[in-house]
Amino acid sequence: MLELHGIRKTFNAGTVNEVRALQGIDLSIEKGSFVVVLGTNGSGKSTLLNAVAGSFFVDEGTISLSGQNITNWKEHQRAKLIGRVFQSPFSGTAPHMSIAENFALAARRGKHRGLSWALSPKLMHGLRDRVATLRMGLENRLDNAMGSLSGGQRQALTLLMATWLEPQLLLLDEHTAALDPKSADQVIRLTEEVVSRDQLTTLMVTHSMQQAVNLGDRLIMMHRGQILHDLRGADKARLRVEDLLSRFEEIRRREQLDESAALMLSERYV
Amino acid sequence: MTLLIGALTVGLILSLLALGVYITFRIFNFPDITTEGSITLGASIAAVMLVNFHTSPAVATIAGMLGGMVAGAVTGVLHTKFRINGLLAGILVMTALYSVNLRIMGRSNVPLMDVKTLFSHNWFGTDTINVFGWDASAHDVTALLFSLGMALAVVGVLYLFFRTNLGTVMRATGDNDQMVKAQGSDVEWNTILGVSLANGLIALSGALLAQYQGFSDAQMGLGMVVWGLASVIIGEALTGSRSLGLALLGTVMGSILFRELVAIALRWGLNPNDLKLMTAIFVLSALVLPQIVRSLSRKGGRHA
Ligand SMILES: Nc1ncnc2c1ncn2[C@@H]1O[C@H](COP(=O)(O)OP(=O)(O)O)[C@@H](O)[C@H]1O
Numbered sequence: 192m193l194e195l196h197g198i199r200k201t202f203n204a205g206t207v208n209e210v211r212a213l214q215g216i217d218l219s220i221e222k223g224s225f226v227v228v229l230g231t232n233g234s235g236k237s238t239l240l241n242a243v244a245g246s247f248f249v250d251e252g253t254i255s256l257s258g259q260n261i262t263n264w265k266e267h268q269r270a271k272l273i274g275r276v277f278q279s280p281f282s283g284t285a286p287h288m289s290i291a292e293n294f295a296l297a298a299r300r301g302k303h304r305g306l307s308w309a310l311s312p313k314l315m316h317g318l319r320d321r322v323a324t325l326r327m328g329l330e331n332r333l334d335n336a337m338g339s340l341s342g343g344q345r346q347a348l349t350l351l352m353a354t355w356l357e358p359q360l361l362l363l364d365e366h367t368a369a370l371d372p373k374s375a376d377q378v379i380r381l382t383e384e385v386v387s388r389d390q391l392t393t394l395m396v397t398h399s400m401q402q403a404v405n406l407g408d409r410l411i412m413m414h415r416g417q418i419l420h421d422l423r424g425a426d427k428a429r430l431r432v433e434d435l436l437s438r439f440e441e442i443r444r445r446e447q448l449d450e451s452a453a454l455m456l457s458e459r460y461v
Numbered sequence: 462m463t464l465l466i467g468a469l470t471v472g473l474i475l476s477l478l479a480l481g482v483y484i485t486f487r488i489f490n491f492p493d494i495t496t497e498g499s500i501t502l503g504a505s506i507a508a509v510m511l512v513n514f515h516t517s518p519a520v521a522t523i524a525g526m527l528g529g530m531v532a533g534a535v536t537g538v539l540h541t542k543f544r545i546n547g548l549l550a551g552i553l554v555m556t557a558l559y560s561v562n563l564r565i566m567g568r569s570n571v572p573l574m575d576v577k578t579l580f581s582h583n584w585f586g587t588d589t590i591n592v593f594g595w596d597a598s599a600h601d602v603t604a605l606l607f608s609l610g611m612a613l614a615v616v617g618v619l620y621l622f623f624r625t626n627l628g629t630v631m632r633a634t635g636d637n638d639q640m641v642k643a644q645g646s647d648v649e650w651n652t653i654l655g656v657s658l659a660n661g662l663i664a665l666s667g668a669l670l671a672q673y674q675g676f677s678d679a680q681m682g683l684g685m686v687v688w689g690l691a692s693v694i695i696g697e698a699l700t701g702s703r704s705l706g707l708a709l710l711g712t713v714m715g716s717i718l719f720r721e722l723v724a725i726a727l728r729w730g731l732n733p734n735d736l737k738l739m740t741a742i743f744v745l746s747a748l749v750l751p752q753i754v755r756s757l758s759r760k761g762g763r764h765a
């Protein structure tokens with residue numbers, strides 16, 4: 192379904208700000224699987240999702256999705272196959288346009304946009320019912336500007352928009368990180384609902400170990416631009432928060448060991 | 462009365478320019494300076510078509526508009542494909558257009574004497590007609606009604622266009638380009654199309670203005686961006702709304718009102734040489750005053 196081979200990405204190469212954000216990622220995701228991505232800050236989780244979505248071209252490696260080599264596709268071309276929800280509620284919607292108009296945009300994701308009426312009766316008809324399923328009362332506010340809604344409402348709508356036309360791949364990048372706990376719960380429940388209903392192939396980054404344990408059928412742990420652990424099947428199902436904590440602790444200890452070794456070496460030789 | 466009708470007519474003709482400025486500055490957040498070259502481009506193409514090639518006024522006007530669309534597309538391509546800063550891209554095209562316009566006209570001014578234009582008509586069959594108790598030239602009133610029809614037609618077409626799927630994604634491009642990419646639309650192409658459309662309107666305005674005032678001049682674009690912005694700002698103050706239809710209508714009303722204000726100021730003895738300075742000061746204060754008021758009220762709030 193999604194195949195990544197030898198993906199490398201370095202930002203600001205050759206400068207003092209050089210960051211090797213992805214250092215050789217190989218990943219193969221089957222159709223219909225729900226993969227949770229966990230990792231320390233700056234480990235390259237967002238960069239991985241951005242590489243798949245085409246926010247930039249990778250330095251090395253190939254990306255293929257649904258049997259097509261999309262390595263050289265531009266971002267808007269890949270959007271034909273990919274639905275996305277960003278970390279910031281501001282990123283996924285047009286704030287000065289109405290809820291209905293935002294959905295009109297999503298209803299033609301990756302399709303030709305011509306001179307037919309954006310808010311067609313057909314769209315408006317289905318929209319009301321779908322938005323009503325959020326149980327946020329937004330179905331009566333379809334004319335309101337997106338910018339007038341709360342972050343939780345916007346993320347819920349963005350998720351609905353991203354899946355309005357069933358995507359081959361759904362990318363969720365810490366899409367609840369900016370929300371208060373109650374809204375975050377709501378959006379997570381909606382995520383589970385949508386993903387399982389449409390059997391969507393999903394790649395979800397999260398900072399929450401609880402989410403990582405509860406959701407998905409596969410878990411990837413990233414560190415320093417590489418995939419450190421890859422758990423699936425029974426291993427993933429058996430996973431508890433404590434196991435994750437101890438794995439992070441292990442990373443931390445190894446890091447410290449590296450640092451003290453470096454310190455020792457530099458004390459001795461420099 | 463003649464003065465009032467004349468000012469109204471010019472206000473309506475320039476409202477097409479103001480609508481173009483509204484599209485680039487407000488819808489696309491793109492500070493497009495191409496305007497100053499493309500209004501003259503529209504005027505000079507139309508003038509030369511009429512004088513040298515004896516085409517029909519409608520053909521000359523449409524040709525002028527197409528010229529503006531090409532100019533806008535060039536600015537759009539420079540900005541998106543060649544990653545040139547938007548202001549600079551506009552300045553480059555505007556500067557180039559100055560020479561292009563001189564080339565088209567062959568000199569700095571083309572008078573439209575003894576040629577039939579869109580404003581040669583008289584719909585009334587008499588020389589004067591009575592407007593609210595005043596005698597007015599029927600020819601002038603025809604010109605006014607024709608300009609009004611043009612402005613309303615353009616507003617109508619823009620309103621409908623911006624509510625189609627294509628128009629909606631163009632509006633979204635200025636609102637959140639990241640979102641537009643994620644929805645699978647090409648931000649660069651949308652921007653090129655938008656800037657092209659805006660400059661087409663601006664050149665249309667120039668083609669009409671040349672026919673109305675009876676000449677095309679290489680200098681006629683000078684200060685037109687600020688002029689358009691002033692109209693947009695007045696329009697926003699008048700309608701106070703961000704709804705699309707009201708914003709478009711407001712821009713037209715802003716253009717008319719601004720033209721009237723200018724006519725009155727000139728009548729009261731404002732030196733025409735100071736006009737552009739006054740316009741610039743007006744736009745500057747409209748941009749800065751709200752900030753000052755806001756920061757003052759915030760300070761006041763803290764002390765209270
Ligand atoms: N566009 C960019 N330009 C420069 N550096 C970047 C860019 N995007 C990410 N980085 C860097 O790459 C590293 C990985 O970032 P990211 O993928 O955002 O981490 P996270 O796992 O927290 O999502 C970080 O050091 C970050 O500073």
Ligand SMILES: [Mg+2]
Nearest residue numbers: 236237238365
């Ligand atoms: Mg991140």
